Amino acid sequence: MKVLKGKLTGYCHGVSQTLHKASSCLKTAKKKNLNCYSIGQLIHNRDVSTYFEEQGLKIIKKPEDGEPGVALIRAHGITCALRRSFEDRGFILEDATCVNIKKTQKIIVDSYRHGRTIILFGVKGHAETVCLQGTEDPSKPGKSVPMMVLSSEEDLENLFSSVDSSTPVTVVVQTTFPDEMYGKLFDAVSSHYPDCKKGNGLCYACIRRKQSAIDLASSCDAVVVVGGRNSENTKDLAKYVEKNGSTVFCIENKNDIDSSFIQTLKEKNIETIGVCSGTSTPPEVIEDVCECLKALN
Numbered sequence: 001m002k003v004l005k006g007k008l009t010g011y012c013h014g015v016s017q018t019l020h021k022a023s024s025c026l027k028t029a030k031k032k033n034l035n036c037y038s039i040g041q042l043i044h045n046r047d048v049s050t051y052f053e054e055q056g057l058k059i060i061k062k063p064e065d066g067e068p069g070v071a072l073i074r075a076h077g078i079t080c081a082l083r084r085s086f087e088d089r090g091f092i093l094e095d096a097t098c099v100n101i102k103k104t105q106k107i108i109v110d111s112y113r114h115g116r117t118i119i120l121f122g123v124k125g126h127a128e129t130v131c132l133q134g135t136e137d138p139s140k141p142g143k144s145v146p147m148m149v150l151s152s153e154e155d156l157e158n159l160f161s162s163v164d165s166s167t168p169v170t171v172v173v174q175t176t177f178p179d180e181m182y183g184k185l186f187d188a189v190s191s192h193y194p195d196c197k198k199g200n201g202l203c204y205a206c207i208r209r210k211q212s213a214i215d216l217a218s219s220c221d222a223v224v225v226v227g228g229r230n231s232e233n234t235k236d237l238a239k240y241v242e243k244n245g246s247t248v249f250c251i252e253n254k255n256d257i258d259s260s261f262i263q264t265l266k267e268k269n270i271e272t273i274g275v276c277s278g279t280s281t282p283p284e285v286i287e288d289v290c291e292c293l294k295a296l297n
């Protein structure tokens, strides 16, 4: 099998930072003889998360879930209220919130202070969306900045009926929000509100991975997207490959290259296959997948 690897694979800088800080949390916890936690699943990769859990990292959602110890805030970040509740209970926090998300929080606070209404495009319930919804102006602790959250075009009607068109608005977006929906929503919102400012943008690491997936889709018979099943950017990559007319396989690691996978390759006469990945996929997992595919006749 001819295998082409995408130009950009492996961890984004937010995930790299999370893993680096998870290791240092484990060291600190060991030194201080404390428990070590990640607030929410470490990254969207089961194998890596399991590895850290085996080293002693426990997953918790709220401070009541464990005895105070060292707790990692992963790349998606957490709400200001949740951060306070961990601190109040005596947890030592290590903050791995991605710089892109910190930047968005700052835009939210600055825009709010300038009297603008915040509109957030985000997948409802996604950890990053929840984190951004819980942004507080440091001068008003305990009160989240009010904002409207839009996930799809169905939410526009509610926005237009509750926020007057003369209102100055700032649009911020979950960094891994599907970009097609982002475009549609932004066009609709900016046409309705003459004073509409774009706050942040989609994550550049994801945009570049998407381009890489599209390039593979145009030069291969099929593309394998390697990444966590619950990762938004992995799901988005798969959609892009399909949209560009290529067969797509979503797998988590080489173990998913099983007999039914191989059978499908044969049925579809796949001779050249591309490999791309989400931002939480370890480089060695991608290499293993490439090697496994190359070995197929």
Ligand code: SF4
Residues within 6 Å of the ligand: 012, 013, 014, 015, 075, 076, 098, 099, 100, 101, 175, 176, 203, 204, 205, 206, 233, 279
């Ligand atoms: S995908 Fe982008 S925004 Fe999310 S953690 Fe990685 S670099 Fe940060």
